Amino acid sequence: MTDAKPVLHLDDIVKTFPGVRALAGVSFSVMPGEVHALMGENGAGKSTLMKVLGGIYQPDGGAIYMGTDKVVMAGPLEAKAKGIVFIHQELSLAEELSVAENIYLGELPRKRFGRVDWATLTERTDAILKKLNVGFDAKTRVGELSIANQQMVEIARALTVDAKAVIFDEPTASLTDAEKTVLFDVISDLKSEGVGIIYISHRMEEIFKITDRVSILRDGQYQGTVATADTDEEAVTQMMIGRTLDLSRNASHHELGDVALEVRGLSCGKLYTDVSFEVRRGEVVGFYGLVGAGRTEIAETLFGLRDPSGGQILLDGQEVRIHSPADAIARGISLVPEDRKGQGLVLGMNCRDNMTLPQVDDLKAGPFVAEGAEVAIFDQYRDRLDIRTPGWKQQVGNLSGGNQQKIVIGKWLSMHPNVLIVDEPTRGIDVGSKSEIHKLLRELAAQGYAVMVISSEMPEVLHISDRIVAMYSGQITRTFTSDEVTEDNLIQAISGIKSGQAA
Ligand SMILES: Nc1ncnc2c1ncn2[C@@H]1O[C@H](COP(=O)(O)OP(=O)(O)OP(=O)(O)O)[C@@H](O)[C@H]1O
Ligand SMILES: [Mg+2]
Structure with a gap:
């Protein structure tokens, strides 16, 4: 200096x-x-x-x-x-x-x-x-x-x-x-x-x-x-x-199960058109593309926040219509939204209640049982995700930005969904917790969940996905297996350059 x-x-x-x-x-x-x-x-x-x-x-x-x-x-x-x-x-x-x-x-x-x-x-x-x-x-x-x-x-x-x-x-x-x-x-x-x-x-x-x-x-x-x-x-x-981290590529490969989610020719007005893909149990499928490519809108459709204008959604081989988030939750679909502030949290409510919000009805066996069950869920995910708060009674609005995001992630993970959709799962999350969340998503897949990850961070998508769906301007341009994907061909696929291998 x-x-x-x-x-x-x-x-x-x-x-x-x-x-x-x-x-x-x-x-x-x-x-x-x-x-x-x-x-x-x-x-x-x-x-x-x-x-x-x-x-x-x-x-x-x-x-x-x-x-x-x-x-x-x-x-x-x-x-x-x-x-x-x-x-x-x-x-x-x-x-x-x-x-x-x-x-x-x-x-x-x-x-x-x-x-x-x-x-x-x-x-x-x-x-x-x-x-x-x-x-x-x-x-x-x-x-x-x-x-x-x-x-x-x-x-x-x-x-x-x-x-x-x-x-x-x-x-x-x-x-x-x-x-x-x-x-x-x-x-x-x-x-x-x-x-x-x-x-x-x-x-x-x-x-x-x-x-x-x-x-x-x-x-x-x-x-x-x-x-x-x-x-x-x-x-x-x-x-x-205060310690070093192992940031090596996640190599845990496991058997894939049946197709949990299949989307056929799904469209939503001009937001995305003719989108088809499937996600198997045990699989993490990454969705990569520029902002505006339509990834979030697909997630919102699957979670009942938008009505599709055409196409089909199948869960375990059965065609379903999902009209609301309650519908989606009942069918085992969870969405960790992109805008966690707006869609995920009640800032004036405490940590525990925010985390168990979608499940309160299920936990209501009696006041004491419910309390205990709720606190147990909170404790489990606080430890797992390393959420820093003096206790479950703290208002979520008083947590640091990254810790607020961990509460939302914990909330949807604790529902044990069949299909877990996470939109920008580690935005604002520090390196240590980020690798913990990546590990957790891989583990959930290994346990048989079907996991969809939307991310704008290429290293993240490359790191955790078994397959990667590349999107450009509302359409899927290519689907990659983890073996064939490279940074170059992925960039090409999200820039609107269509290759022979459309999905
Ligand atoms: N208004 C507040 N009331 C009570 N506790 C607070 C308040 N603001 C911050 N804290 C606490 O102070 C600590 C530091 O929070 P801070 O927001 O500064 O973290 P940060 O380093 O910015 O984290 P992040 O990377 O998650 O944004 C946290 O434990 C947080 O919960
Ligand atoms: Mg901060």
Whole structure:
């Protein structure tokens, strides 16, 4: 490092919540033009630290410096006024407003008599959107956008501020590769302008691609800062979790059983057309494609959230019609949805009740039995998935992002489905738990479940699938066995280049 003054210096920050010491004295600096990674397992304290920096939480101890000045971030607006821009892990947009209104909320350009200057607003917004190369415009209602595009709106909003430091809390969790490339260009621009960047991510390849230094937290304790160039994945993992991980390809092969799920010529309007595939008991089938390829919509159809416009669904060889999630659950289909915030969790409810929600009726043998059974289910999956919470009574909204996701996964796994569909199972999940979830999905298959995994992470799909279905623009372009798939032919298949071997 040069002898330039840090943009930001965190000095011995402490923050506790009831029953949780989230930060136990964390210190590090961010230099101008530096991309500084902040890493740690789910619940390690990353988001909490950033919320302290962003004025959302007040620390119980320690101080924040900008340059040589000690500063107090009394609230989010003050942090913003000091040039600290925050791109949150949880999206914080107003769905009923337009993209432009969201980006300039609180600072809408005004004409005389205080009327909003819509022309200027639209023009300014479209200029930023153009830079980000997105496929929507200033007037689009945010609620109509995919999660990935909503994330791009958050990023656009950050670019309107004259920033000294920008915090990205898992910005790529729902972005496609193309959007990621745009994001990395944005980061590289900010870097060359001397902005300090804090980058939180569980994705090692990104950390090693774009960051200069890495600071590591474990259970709220600061573990140290290392130059990215001087370290490697294994060393960082070791610092994060205190042990090394076996990340070798999952080789567990087992006998395949009968076809549990078969889909014949299924269509859903323009979302996807003429889709056919089957999933056997004992099999993990990965669905890979770009966002918008139709994978999530297929999952939603199988779970009774969308009515197909044509084709057939067969379970154990019998044609079925699935009109609602209750129908799907009754037939043994579980879906771990992509948007866990919106579709999976009741944030104000405790951990145990969230996990057993779809099963309460079955567990109601009597108040005591039900309580015990519910807690037992929660305990089992807490241990299995390593969910970090002081206890089952904790409100789910108070868990870290990754731990919230584990609750949803536990909820659907505990139903013992015949067909388990998981949409982006490890988004926001740390490396250790990620390999645990992969193992768990393989094990469930080995026990005779039919497992469908939708993922936008190629290494994940390659790692856990027995077969891979590649989709492009609502159609299956090719189905691969794990022996014949390569990164190249998979990329080709999801880019719309049809090969002779259609599924
Ligand atoms: N408002 C709150 N009330 C109670 N506990 C909280 C609150 N916010 C965070 N915590 C707890 O503080 C700890 C740190 O959470 P934090 O969200 O900072 O983790 P994280 O490192 O961002 O994890 P992830 O990778 O899962 O996003 C967790 O144990 C979490 O449950
Ligand atoms: Mg977090």
